[in-house]
Amino acid sequence: MLSRVAASFYWLSRYIERSDGMLRMLKINYASSQDAMQEFTWEPVIRIFAGSGEEETEKLENNSRAVLKYMVIGKDNPNSIVNIITLARENARGVQEHIPKDLWQCLNEYYHTVKETRLERALQREDPIGTLDVLIKQVMLYYGTAEITMERGEGRSFMNIGKYLERAIQSVDILDTKFGSIDDNPDLLTDTSYWKHLLQSLGGYELYLKTYREGFESSNILEQVVLNNDFPRSVIYSVNNIQRYFDRLKDDSNLEDYREMSFQIGRLQSRIKYSSVRTIEEEGLHLFLTQIRKELYGIGNSLNEHYFANS
């Protein structure tokens, strides 16, 4: 497979997954802002997903509608939904003859939905949750179509590596930000709605209720989001999948490249697998997450070097 094609598959997938995470985060935070007694701050969301400067963040952080506009259709925000879906579509266009027609049409539709001029009005005047749901449904359609129509080959492996790498990075970032806020404001530790919203934005609320009976405990949340292999947005689940799909590339790989990366992924996998909440807390959560993030970025860089010919 052409290196450019592989890279396009990977990036296409990363952008789609990012849009999914963002949309859910926006939806839950908006709902949460409706519950807030004091002024609701969007600062963590902007920090995780937009990486904007402090000035921009300050301007926006307390205005829900302005944040939604900036994050969904903001042309000057390089990480807005409209911009990343445009990039996703351009990547798909570059590999059009490698993806099923259905998938291309599906992505095309997602793109046209985001581009629709009505969207701005809906975000500003109407119920934002309904509007965000329309977009989330587009992502779901995309994933369903990909699952059913994609050839089980090299292309899909690169797609899934991208998807799970993006997901792992997101979960790490969200944890780091949310737990970081506790250091500044210890009251949050006992704030039920704070943890509930965190779990909801990761789609893990119901699983949590089933697993833990004693209410919201930060160590339990940590366990679920980092170590629970049954939770599809956990770090370990994502890393296991990176390993799984990377393994499938073996026959299509240059042996040396494969070995080097396989080692790298295995190291990360073991690091998480043989950690427990206790060891993580002893070590310091922030330090732990920082290391994991560095390893995840490292995998991205190695793909670039060994498979995408961008060295």
Added chain:
Amino acid sequence: MQESAYFDKYSPISGVWDEMYGQNALVRDHYRKVIEYISGESADDLNKKEELAKRLFMSQGITFTVYNSGEGIEKIFPFDIIPRIITGDEWAFVEKGIKQRLTALNLFLKDVYNNQFIIKDGIVPIDIIYSCPHFLREMYQLQVPYDIYVHISGIDLIRDHDGTFYVLEDNLRTPSGVSYMLENREITKRLFPDLLPKCGVRSVTGYPSILYKNLLALSPRQINNPTIVLLTPGIYNSAYFEHTTLARLMGVELVEGRDLVVNNHKVYMKTTTGLQQVDVIYRRVDDEYLDPLVFNPGSMLGVAGLMGAYRKGNVAIVNAIGTGVADDKAVYVYVPDMIRYYLNEEPILKNVPTHQLGNPDERALVFKNINNMVIKKTNGSGGYGMLMGHAATEKEIEDYKLEVLKDPRNFIAQPTISLSAAPCYMQGELKPRRVDLRPYALYGPSGIEIVPGGLTRVALKEGSLVVNSSQGGGSKDTWVLA
């Protein structure tokens, strides 16, 4: 004689050859079945068919993107549902004419890049060749496989008021539009079920396999499974849809310049398993951008070192580099002479009478009759930079004259040829609109093959003579009858 409601209301343009409307106000025989068929359909049904065609184009992404203030807008190439029909006899004539012309043009390219007999014998003046920007010295004495330069051509034909075919332009560089020939036919199958076999329309589906067979034969390495690629400028190119279609239909890899690299005079593509040698490149990138080391150094679309690999014979490039010298509009004038010189035959297809504005006498004549002339740039394409004398204002003409006088060699003039007209479906009625015809000829080691069909472009604006898609033209499915 009662023909049909649609036909009865049809009023052909006087003094113009009409593809459907024959003598004595009768439908020409070859259009009869189609007219019968659509007469059975109400205007409503036909409107629905038109809608269906639009939807099929849009949903299949058969679009080109127009970039406007940073935003891409998807557009479809307008399609008229009424086919343009060519009889078996007409086609036999056109086919023979194109084969003859292409053979001569190919011999000309071989000659002009090698011994230059045609210049030495005084048939084509030397200054016309050396002043042509598409004459590339880099090609001098470079041996191309089987001496074929123009593997793919799209020669534009038009018909004068008496139905005579004329060659308007020889497109010998990277002619586009063939995907529309294929897609238009697919759409017609959906619009008019069963009509194609009933009328005995010849199939065009063989095009990709003929092209693939020819590309395969050019591989410099005698191996089982040579690597053939289609080189595209990328997703922002307006013909990108065509590039993906052809790559898909032939099952070859679609690559961009950045996917290729040259090492030790061999071309490789970068794959996930390392470098893989490339044998044949069907390029849809212009000569100028192919190799930044030899041509335009600012090009990001090409491959550094490609020309070196080509010169060594390690890679075949389709079409050959430098073919533009043969479709330069100043060289066009000499094509009939080339046919006589190389083949010792009389040209089958006529040239449109052409004046070179580099010649002061001809220039004076053209300026005197400028209202009946079309003036074109010798190396222009896409209908840009043309002056249509009959439709231009006083000021436009004066401005254009000044432009011409700056460098007269770069301009030619032709009398306004009245393109033939074919019926188009417009809001419930059939109206005549001007058309041209671009058949695609494939030149391989086993000879020239022309798929029976082509692209019929149509000037959708009433009275317009410009069929280029960039100037508001559309297309029709083109039927060649058995």
